[in-house]
Structure formats: C-alpha cells, structure tokens
Amino acid sequence: DGGITQSPKxxxxxxxxxxxxxxxxxxxxxxxYWYRQDPGQGLRLIYYSHIVNDFQKGDIAEGYxxxxxxxxxxPLTVTSAQKNPTAFYLCASRPxxxxxxxxxxxxxxxLSIL
Amino acid sequence: xxxVEQSPQNLTAQEGEFITINCSYSVGISALHWLQQHPGGGIxxxxxxxxxxxxxxxxxxxxxxxxxxxxxxxxxxxxRDSAVYICAVNARSxxxxxxYFGTGTSLTVIP
Numbered sequence: 275d276g277g278i279t280q281s282p283k284x285x286x287x288x289x290x291x292x293x294x295x296x297x298x299x300x301x302x303x304x305x306x307y308w309y310r311q312d313p314g315q316g317l318r319l320i321y322y323s324h325i326v327n328d329f330q331k332g333d334i335a336e337g338y339x340x341x342x343x344x345x346x347x348x349p350l351t352v353t354s355a356q357k358n359p360t361a362f363y364l365c366a367s368r369p370x371x372x373x374x375x376x377x378x379x380x381x382x383x384x385l386s387i388l
Numbered sequence: 389x390x391x392v393e394q395s396p397q398n399l400t401a402q403e404g405e406f407i408t409i410n411c412s413y414s415v416g417i418s419a420l421h422w423l424q425q426h427p428g429g430g431i432x433x434x435x436x437x438x439x440x441x442x443x444x445x446x447x448x449x450x451x452x453x454x455x456x457x458x459x460x461x462x463x464x465x466x467x468r469d470s471a472v473y474i475c476a477v478n479a480r481s482x483x484x485x486x487x488y489f490g491t492g493t494s495l496t497v498i499p
Contacts, residue, residue, distance in 0.1 A: 307487075316392065316474070316489035362429055374419045374438065374478060377487070379431035 276301045280365050280380035286388050287352065287359060295350045295383045297365035304370050306348040307377065310334060311362040320363075323348055324370075352385065360387050391415050394475050394490035401497050407462040409493045411475030414456065422449050422460050423474040425492065431474070434460075465497045 278299045287293045299306065305324050309317040319332030323342040337356025342348055348367075352359045362384050366377040392413045401407050413420070422434040435442050435449040437458065442449050446465075451458040462469055475490040 309489075314491060316390065316491045317476075317487075318489075319487070364429075364431065366431075374436070376421055376433040376436045378433070379423075382429035382431075384429070 278365055278367055278378055278380035280363075280383050282383060283381065285383055285385045287385060288388050290354045292351055292353050293385070295352070295363055295365075295385070297348045297350065297380060299346055299348075299365075299367045299378070301367060301369075301378060302345070303367035303378070304345070305368050306342070307366040308332075308338075308340065308348070308350045309364045309366065311364060311382075317364065320350065359385055361385060390490070391479065391488040392475055392477055392490040394473075394493050396493060397491070398494045399496070401465050401495070403466060403497055403499050405465050405497075407465050407469075407495065407497075409460045409473050409475075409495070411458045411460070411490055412456060413458075413475075413477045413479075413488070415477065415479040415488065417477040417479050419478040420451055420458050421476040421478070422458075423476060425472040425474060427471070434473075462495075465495075467497045467499050470496050 281296045307322045308320040311317050318334050320338050321340040323329040326345050329342050339351045364382045365380040368375045368377045395410045419438045421436050423431050425431045437451045446463045448461040472492040472494050474492045477488050479486050
C-alpha cells in the first residue's frame, strides 16, 4: 500500500545532541512537508520541499535542517540549537505544490528530551 | 492572530447525538480541509471543499465562502468517532499555496 512512513515513533534526545527523524513516501509525490505540533496549537510548518534538491524554510525553521536528495525521502534533523524540541512531528506530502490537493500525513514522531 | 479558528475546543457527546464543529478563517483560500487525528497521532484527510457541501457516510462538511465559515457535522455519533478534528485552509500567498491549521476540536463520544 502507498503511504508515508515516519520513524521512529518515539525518540529521546539528550541535551546538546542532534537527532534525525525519518520520512519516506512511496506515493510518487513531489511536495513534502514537516510540521511541529504542540498542545493547544495548530500545526506549524518547519520546512517544505517542492522538488528534489530544493527546500524552503517554513514559519519555525530555526534549529532544524532538512535534505531532499531523493524524491521519496525528506529527513528532518533537530539540532542542538533548537532549545525546545519536545513536540510531536508530522511529515506530509502531496502530489504537487500549488495544486488543490489534500496532504497525506505520516503517523508522526514524538520527540522528548532526557 | 490565528488565520483559522475552530470551536468548540473540546466536545463531549452521548452516542447517537448530532455533532457540529465550526471553523472560521480570515484569509483568501482555494480550498478548505477537514482532518481527523486519532489518539496515536496519525492524521487522515476527511474532506476537501472549495464550495457547497460534501457527504461521506455519517460525515457532512459545508462551506460558505462569502462568510468564510465551514462546519463539520457528524450524524448518529459513535465512540469510534472520538478524535481530534482539525480544520485547515489552503491559502493563496505570494509564494503560492500555503496551509494554515486550526488548533483542533477534541471530540469524545460516550457510549
């Protein structure tokens, strides 16, 4: 079945450590997104990518980095510069950026600080 | 200021009740989405609307473009409907389409 796979489901980070969240899709979608979800807040956009080898900062990109070397993969690195990384992270994709099409979401990764 | 506002934030209903969740937005949109987030965190797209009304099973979504308002209705609610329902809009911007999300409505249906 086609879909988006995020891993791991739960992740723990020590202070000062970088961690990478995986997002893989087999839907042949061009556009991919990373969102952060905090209690009582709507999803906030961290980074997005329209096409391979191109990505743009979203509203809260500070302390995060991404890469898009392959169409199916859009990993997110939470760096030590992100002072409040504890949150639920969701990856999404859709066929093309700019089209009126719904996003497909992964099941999320919950990141906590040890 | 949030571009998308939902109400209520929390909702508890008895099984079988008719439920309405409201969404208002303040930006120009090309489409509005209703999403369902299960307790495990995964999100499923329920509807995408640009005008009028859509129905899928016991779920009905309506949108009034002039009033910038949408409603999600659940008829004959069931405990398995318990989830967080999120309204999102596909807004027009200088960089192309951008998504804005409401904070969600947490629905609990009691048997």
